[in-house]
Amino acid sequence: MGEKNLSIPTLKRLPLYCNIAQHALDMGKTLISSSEIADCLNIDSTQVRKDIAAIGYGGKPRVGFDSKELVKYIRNFLGLNKVNNVILVGAGNLGTALARNKGFLVQGINIKAVFDNDPKLIGSDIEGKQIVSIDNLQQYISDNKIKIAILTVPAFVAQETADKLFSFGIKGIWNFAPVNITHPKGVVVWNQDLVSNFITFIKFVKTF
Amino acid sequence: MGEKNLSIPTLKRLPLYCNIAQHALDMGKTLISSSEIADCLNIDSTQVRKDIAAIGYGGKPRVGFDSKELVKYIRNFLGLNKVNNVILVGAGNLGTALARNKGFLVQGINIKAVFDNDPKLIGSDIEGKQIVSIDNLQQYISDNKIKIAILTVPAFVAQETADKLFSFGIKGIWNFAPVNITHPKGVVVWNQDLVSNFITFIKFVKTF
Numbered sequence: 317m318g319e320k321n322l323s324i325p326t327l328k329r330l331p332l333y334c335n336i337a338q339h340a341l342d343m344g345k346t347l348i349s350s351s352e353i354a355d356c357l358n359i360d361s362t363q364v365r366k367d368i369a370a371i372g373y374g375g376k377p378r379v380g381f382d383s384k385e386l387v388k389y390i391r392n393f394l395g396l397n398k399v400n401n402v403i404l405v406g407a408g409n410l411g412t413a414l415a416r417n418k419g420f421l422v423q424g425i426n427i428k429a430v431f432d433n434d435p436k437l438i439g440s441d442i443e444g445k446q447i448v449s450i451d452n453l454q455q456y457i458s459d460n461k462i463k464i465a466i467l468t469v470p471a472f473v474a475q476e477t478a479d480k481l482f483s484f485g486i487k488g489i490w491n492f493a494p495v496n497i498t499h500p501k502g503v504v505v506w507n508q509d510l511v512s513n514f515i516t517f518i519k520f521v522k523t524f
Numbered sequence: 525m526g527e528k529n530l531s532i533p534t535l536k537r538l539p540l541y542c543n544i545a546q547h548a549l550d551m552g553k554t555l556i557s558s559s560e561i562a563d564c565l566n567i568d569s570t571q572v573r574k575d576i577a578a579i580g581y582g583g584k585p586r587v588g589f590d591s592k593e594l595v596k597y598i599r600n601f602l603g604l605n606k607v608n609n610v611i612l613v614g615a616g617n618l619g620t621a622l623a624r625n626k627g628f629l630v631q632g633i634n635i636k637a638v639f640d641n642d643p644k645l646i647g648s649d650i651e652g653k654q655i656v657s658i659d660n661l662q663q664y665i666s667d668n669k670i671k672i673a674i675l676t677v678p679a680f681v682a683q684e685t686a687d688k689l690f691s692f693g694i695k696g697i698w699n700f701a702p703v704n705i706t707h708p709k710g711v712v713v714w715n716q717d718l719v720s721n722f723i724t725f726i727k728f729v730k731t732f
Binding site for chain 2: 322323324325327328330331332335339358359393394395396400402408409410412413414416417418419420422423425463464466487488490494496502504506508509510511512513514515516517518519520521522523524
């Protein structure tokens with residue numbers, strides 16, 4: 317199966333499998349079965365085996381997966397072994413929280429710079445990440461060959477900011493603003509819909 | 525199918541279907557097909573029909589779903605027509621951003637109070653939501669019959685805070701701290717793993 321044919325749900329599960337296998341490894345478990353992975357996520361073990369087969373990893377029949385090999389394989393597949401440089405636009409509370417999150421860098425994701433239009437913020441930094449004026453976006457994206465941006469600006473400027481980002485060469489926006497962003501073909505916007513996630517969680521707790 | 529048998533992936537898709545049907549309605553589309561919903565989410569239309577059938581909603585064969593009815597049915601199923609009171613613990617950047625997010629209340633989720641241990645914050649408010657001392661958690665949870673908490677404290681106090689919350693009667697924690705929280709049976713912790721989501725997104729953009 318070509319990479320392009322991997323479904324988004326499969327792509328979403330891969331980092332979770334990787335975390336579970338890493339956790340097993342940290343606990344000294346060198347082998348992990350698809351059922352054990354499935355149980356951690358409340359999904360079917362057939363799904364786990366299908367997903368892992370879809371990225372070309374086999375595992376040993378009856379024995380399970382080698383935890384270390386599985387972590388390595390998925391990390392490599394996801395491109396986590398090299399640094400992915402991204403930018404973040406909007407240094408409000410959420411943007412600041414994301415820029416401070418050390419979990420990204422552990423996974424090879426480097427938030428290289430933070431952009432804002434507030435003169436009081438420009439020139440300062442968030443844990444070593446420079447806050448740059450939004451006026452410098454085009455230059456910075458071009459100089460640093462940035463392809464991915466995290467968008468944490470207020471809703472009312474989200475569309476115009478996204479338009480700029482795409483015109484400057486950004487290929488993917490991870491959007492936290494609660495608006496549907498329209499965009500040209502050939503680029504991607506994913507909405508991180510925290511509200512929907514929380515709705516699902518509340519319903520789950522109620523029926524638990 | 526009983527509510528307890530609904531899979532988590534189904535539960536996660538329901539709010540998205542609801543958003544899509546609402547968007548269709550806002551655009552004046554009174555009917556929406558499972559294929560149209562599926563296309564918005566890059567999933568199979570069979571999946572959409574299965575999920576919607578699983579919650580007991582039929583739709584009209586060949587004609588599609590009545591957008592308004594579908595929104596109403598899913599909202600009712602998810603309990604969004606009445607207010608769900610929750611608390612948030614940890615008034616840092618992320619906690620503050622979540623407390624400010626007006627999207628929750630639109631969906632009937634009321635972050636009723638915010639808790640922190642910082643004396644400089646206690647007594648102030650975030651957009652009208654009172655910041656209360658963590659020492660008052662037990663009393664507040666009991667007085668207000670709160671069952672669900674959002675956890676946005678630093679990683680190193682996440683486990684002890686979660687232990688307290690469960691002992692005070694909380695049944696579900698939506699956890700943003702980057703740690704695996706151990707918990708007693710009969711309660712639920714969901715990790716909002718932003719880093720994993722972003723990894724998936726980056727991979728998706730690269731293979732797009």
